[in-house]
Amino acid sequence: MENYKSLYFIGAGGIGMSALIRYFLAKGYPVAGYDKTPSPLTEELIKEGAQIVYDENPMLIPSDFKNPGNTLVVYTPAVPESHAGMIWFKENSFEIVKRARLLGMITRTSKGLCFAGTHGKTTTSSMAAHIFAQSPVGCNAFLGGILKNYGSNLILSDHSDLTVIEADEYDRSFHQLSPYMAVITAADPDHLDIYGNEDAYLESFRYFTTLIRPGGVLIIKKGIKIRPDVQNGVTVYHYSMNGGGDFYAQNIRIGNGQIIFDFVTPKETIKDIELGVPVKINIENSIAAMAIAWLNGVSATDIKNAVASFQGAKRRFDFWIKRDDLVMIDDYAHHPDEIKASISSVKELYPEKKISVIFQPHLYTRTRDFAPQFAKALSLADELILLDIYPAREEPIPGVTSEIIFDKVTCRNKELCHKDMLLEKIKQRNFEVLITLGAGDIDRMLPEIRDTLNYK
Template identity: 60%
Template sequence: MEIKDIKSVYFIGAGGIGMSAIARYFINCGLVVAGYDKTPSELTRRLEKEGMLIHYKEDVNEIPFACKQKDSCLVIYTPAIPDNHAELTYFRENAFEIQKRAQVLGTLTRHMKGLCVAGTHGKTTTSTMCAHIMHQSHLDCNAFLGGISKNYGTNYILSQSDYVVIEADEFDRSFHWLSPWMTVITSTDPDHLDIYGTKEAYLDSFRHYSELILPGGALIIHRNLEMKENIQDGVKRYDYSLNEGDFHAENIRIENGTITFDFISPIENIKNIELGQPIPINIENGIAAMAMAQLAGCNADELRYGMKTFGGVDRRFDFKIKSDKLVFLSDYAHHPKEIYQSAKSIRELYKDRHITAIFQPHLYTRTRDFYLDFADALSQLDEVILTDIYPAREEPIEGVSSQLIYDNLKPGVKKQLINKDQVLDLVKERSFDVLIVLGAGDLDNMVPQMAKILNEK
């Protein structure tokens, strides 16, 4: 089905962060947009206000009439939806055009210049940062992001630009549908081993992704990754890191709540870049975002202004309370390397304060595969409160629980194991100096209540 033939679009798993960005694209195109999701959320409520028809009961009878016309309805689903889902089964049995969200993004990268960001961690912040730099520049861009940009209050940017910024997701090999003009690869620490099976298969998936970069484009890859890229003739290769590589930072200054550095580049060095969201890990994310924007054609003033005005991403080092008496923030970090970087950044910012983390592990398989790494990363902090595992798409695995992480935290770390439904009571009873909520599960839904409790104290 050609995009011009589509009159309605139906989403199965409408409330996912990546799915909602595509839904917003089709809403803006003036099409009938509808879908199913398991539970209401702030995101689904916002989509409904924007014009999307969403229901929360798995029922073919709830599908709108316009979305039952197979010659004009495109069905988009997320890999997290089970194969036996009643609505997905209906569309398959009636020979509808059905695509994964990644296939739709792939089509868009073949119609525009795709600026993609892939990697185990860092991709949401880096892609959102790049989209902000591009959008406020003379080039402009479209964007499909994996998080809500605080600058725009959405995960989607629509413009008349030839450029599209896309977060390239490796889950279920989704990024293999893309045709990047340029891509950043931030990291390749093994993850999703329930899908890939082995570390080697995971790394090979990134190698194949690098083959998809279009001639005339570029690969911007973090130095010293284990993956071996295999780029086509005509694709330029650059590397980056914090303090070495084709793109890097020099003269880093962290003082009085601000972070400033000089951006070193083979195109043009730029002095005194100030981070709008002054978090140490964002220096490296910013280097990657600026590298891609600069290669696309952004000038020095546009890079400097874009970085200074970047407001961050919801759930990415997201401060809710920031005072001399109390700091409270949430962070989506759910892989050991992400937890490590988050803990390292907060320790750098608050060297002499007592830092407590409430961590909800995400997935039984990830906990089983990396519990020692999780324990090691969390042990940088003074205190760790662990909740039960958020299962997402998985069934429990015998012998796998948060206890595995708890038992391997280093001596000296104060620790506690609680159920999720005990969290609010614990926040009411305890006092904190610096408190961070970590994880990709549903604990973040409690963050507004936690902030209210802490503010009332």
């Protein structure tokens, strides 16, 4: 970065991009960028000092960012080749790098603690970052969610050489990293628009394990299909929720809105860990987070206190209403296995209540590739409102709509709904526990959904 005086981000409102923007603002760099639409996150970045516009016209690029010798351009893979700003930067000989490459450049000079996996990586990395930050060990962290404890997806330390990183497998982004330690939480096939098939997806994770530095560590969930291919001197540990391995839970107690268990390590057992976000899936997430903290010298007392005080990341099992007569939970789950885990966890928390789900499918390709699996997972709910597909970076695929999921859902009460009619549908229903699921833009409706439920 010594050659550049400023940065321009295309896709500035993405969760990974925004952490980088915050990092460079904190380092004193001028930052500008583009995003397709305003959001609470882009508005926060503007308040913090970034110049962000919502029109790709190159004329709107600030003049201070139009010198190719001074400005590094960073983009996310979701940005199309036809983007007018991207074309202008290419035509004017700017250096243009993917977000993952820039993250790799930043973290290569520190001890990267990289969290990969189809699902679980945001919660697990966030929990690990919180454990480190609340201890004398400390850390820097680039995260895939906004941590409620900090109101940010970036944590900076003035003394730690550890950097917690959410390692994204989309577009093979995590191959840009050089982990000191790595965690792999899951390897259920996803992003088949990129990988084509399960074997290629698993091969991508195998290659990721080869990037761990000699003397480093791999912590991998017990039983997943990946065959690690680590360099000499890399130690491999296995973890599970309660199925043994090097790190696991025992004496699990669930009740009265609490989850408490004992954390077993290779050398000691830390008694009576209490989850700050008491959902069953977070037992497994916390095992991996605590394992990497323990291996980096965080004390048992600091681990225990931090896990209990962890408030979670926004959009990860996020309570919006929590009353005796009504509960509203939002979750980012957008893969069939995540949806199954989310609904199952809620049913375990509220076994006597009716569980209702609003789901917004994300991507035409993912819907096409996993429609039967989505239907099976959503059928765990007592009732379903299914929205249209959120396209994100994709063009429509003929014959691929929400109906190919809907037709296979077996729960008795199910309904297709356009997003602009959702609030009216909510007014007509009586909910006990409502879960909103999906990785699209449903999160922008959450305040209206909450208010509609509260004031019915």
